[in-house]
Amino acid sequence: MLLTSACKYGIQATIYLGMQKDDSFVSIKKIAEEFTIPFHFLTKVLQLLTQAGIVESTKGAKGGVRLGKDPDAITLFDIIAVIDGEGIFHDCMLGLPGCGLNTPCPAHEFWAPIRTKYEKSARAISLKDLASDTIRKNLRIGK
């Protein structure tokens, strides 16, 4: 599995937040219902993103979450890195510590270019890209 469920949920939620017209807060419950994500689980995922500054939150009535930065300044890489860690972008396919150009594993030549392409693409695509695409082409994010 490429991404954990937690990370998939986080990406869905942040794209949804990126699609909002104004900067008012959206309740986590709303997002959870929208995409059929377990509410309390999503809460924890969004807390991670909040701690990282990608998301902002307020408690109480009319509270909820919204993006903590310009959607243009948040990349897919950022979100994945916060929730799943940067491992997928850097680690050896076989899990060998120290695998690299100097002391590669047998799969290094195979995996390194793909990993690099993945990282570059993930760093190049922003939440704004994803959200505006979703609106423009009327894509579904979940369900």
Added chain:
Amino acid sequence: MLLTSACKYGIQATIYLGMQKDDSFVSIKKIAEEFTIPFHFLTKVLQLLTQAGIVESTKGAKGGVRLGKDPDAITLFDIIAVIDGEGIFHDCMLGLPGCGLNTPCPAHEFWAPIRTKYEKSARAISLKDLASDTIRKNLRIGK
């Protein structure tokens, strides 16, 4: 995580089998020690590969495992598909069923090319490639 531990172990073991000079059986215990893999766990992984015909086994003294086909005829794709399934090569990044050209998710354009490159490369690289590289360049597979 891209590959499960089970799959990493399976790849290490099969590369090792591909490196053997003759077609005699290697005991699973030997392989487990070589790469510090939990013995009984490796046993189960190799059983999967045996059931799939990628590996052959015999019980008893002088028993063990060896490749079940020409190393040239076994690809990295085959091994991953047997142990982790083909999902990683085909599935939507966000896990949406039915995501594809017709009804893409917002990440489809991002992920599909990477996924395809991954699959093509994995289908193009054989155990013979991996094993001969390992021998020629004296690479480490584990530890």
Added chain:
DNA sequence: TGTAATTAAGACAAAATTGTCCGTTATTTG
């Protein structure tokens, strides 16, 4: 000021993955 709404935080449960152990079956060798 009090009530409803909503995130935060922690404990706990369920499920999946990983790892361990033991008895059975099959094979070689003395």
Added chain:
DNA sequence: CAAATAACGGACAATTTTGTCTTAATTACA
């Protein structure tokens, strides 16, 4: 044939991930 070896198969334990529940803290609003 007996003993040693080694894969097979099932049960079980540990760990991680995923999901649920409850209480506390904070905010808006009547």
